[in-house]
Amino acid sequence: MPFRDTIGHRQLVRLLSRSIAGGSLPPSLIFSGPEGVGKKRTALALAQALNCGRAVVSGRWPVVGGQGPGEAGDELPVDACGECPVCRRIARNAYPDVFLVQPEDSASIKIEQIRDVIAQTAYRPFEGRRRVVIIDEADAMGADAQDALLKSLEEPPPHSVFVLVSARADVLAPTVRSRCPRLRFGRLNPAEIARALARDHGYTEEESRLAAALAGGSLGRALEAAAGGLDDVRAAACRALRQVAEAADSRGRLEGARGLTGTRGAGATTAADREQLAARVTALLALVRDLAILSSRAHGGTVANLDLTSELEGLSRLYDRDRIVRAFTAADRALRALGRNASPKIVADWLALQL
Numbered sequence: 001m002p003f004r005d006t007i008g009h010r011q012l013v014r015l016l017s018r019s020i021a022g023g024s025l026p027p028s029l030i031f032s033g034p035e036g037v038g039k040k041r042t043a044l045a046l047a048q049a050l051n052c053g054r055a056v057v058s059g060r061w062p063v064v065g066g067q068g069p070g071e072a073g074d075e076l077p078v079d080a081c082g083e084c085p086v087c088r089r090i091a092r093n094a095y096p097d098v099f100l101v102q103p104e105d106s107a108s109i110k111i112e113q114i115r116d117v118i119a120q121t122a123y124r125p126f127e128g129r130r131r132v133v134i135i136d137e138a139d140a141m142g143a144d145a146q147d148a149l150l151k152s153l154e155e156p157p158p159h160s161v162f163v164l165v166s167a168r169a170d171v172l173a174p175t176v177r178s179r180c181p182r183l184r185f186g187r188l189n190p191a192e193i194a195r196a197l198a199r200d201h202g203y204t205e206e207e208s209r210l211a212a213a214l215a216g217g218s219l220g221r222a223l224e225a226a227a228g229g230l231d232d233v234r235a236a237a238c239r240a241l242r243q244v245a246e247a248a249d250s251r252g253r254l255e256g257a258r259g260l261t262g263t264r265g266a267g268a269t270t271a272a273d274r275e276q277l278a279a280r281v282t283a284l285l286a287l288v289r290d291l292a293i294l295s296s297r298a299h300g301g302t303v304a305n306l307d308l309t310s311e312l313e314g315l316s317r318l319y320d321r322d323r324i325v326r327a328f329t330a331a332d333r334a335l336r337a338l339g340r341n342a343s344p345k346i347v348a349d350w351l352a353l354q355l
């Protein structure tokens, strides 16, 4: 995957591309930052850009929402083509000059793995222009493995680049850290995560938004959450819709609000609480949209939550057309308020009274 297809981290990626173009890429680097934001992918994109079989390709970021065409600094002076045999083999981890070192069964990176890879870097690259050694989860190296690596970081063999990837770079030995300039990867924003889910993982727009809201800035976490979390989120939204509609008075409705904020109630004030509520309200919005489709009798493939048909039919007895419109408007406003950092508790209470 070339630089131009990476999600987020534009400044870092542009920096890498420019340093390749200017011949100033440091021979050893640390890519640090949270899990699941694309550090290893960027390291592979770097390996591709250094070795792409179509010599120097220049890239341009695709134009996506919010980023206008021709924006200053949009271009990448060096990028991989992503399609030639070299790029493809690097992406499959089947290229002789790109080494990916990762923890083995013991969850640690052993000194033998490091010695092996160092022995290989003594020779000129077999096929490529630059040999790239990517050490993923570099913090899994023990003290002895880090010591063994130190000399290569100090006096890197010509034609070789070392990239240490880590979500816990601070636990690396100070001697290792002091020899490698560090590129700090930040969290992805929900729009970036949603874009990656839709583009690379076949999510629908609705699913991407929901999973992105849950993800806490990590694409990896969004994918994990999608494996199990989505059902829980939808179930909570379903329960809240029912409880609020069946409540006899506003007190009962506020209890329904608790189903949206979780058990923490008034204590729900953190960014994680806000994300959790946003995910549930997004799910609620999707359910209300389905209710609207069912009420207009225009069903078929357009209902998003097809697997929840019996729950939806139960809810459709509680939600008439006016109420559906009101619920839709309220849930939409609630999401926008959360986007402006409103208190999760206040938003959930307000929503429960509007539904």
Ligand SMILES: [Zn+2]
Binding pocket: 052, 053, 054, 080, 081, 082, 083, 084, 085, 086, 087, 088
């Ligand atoms: Zn290529």
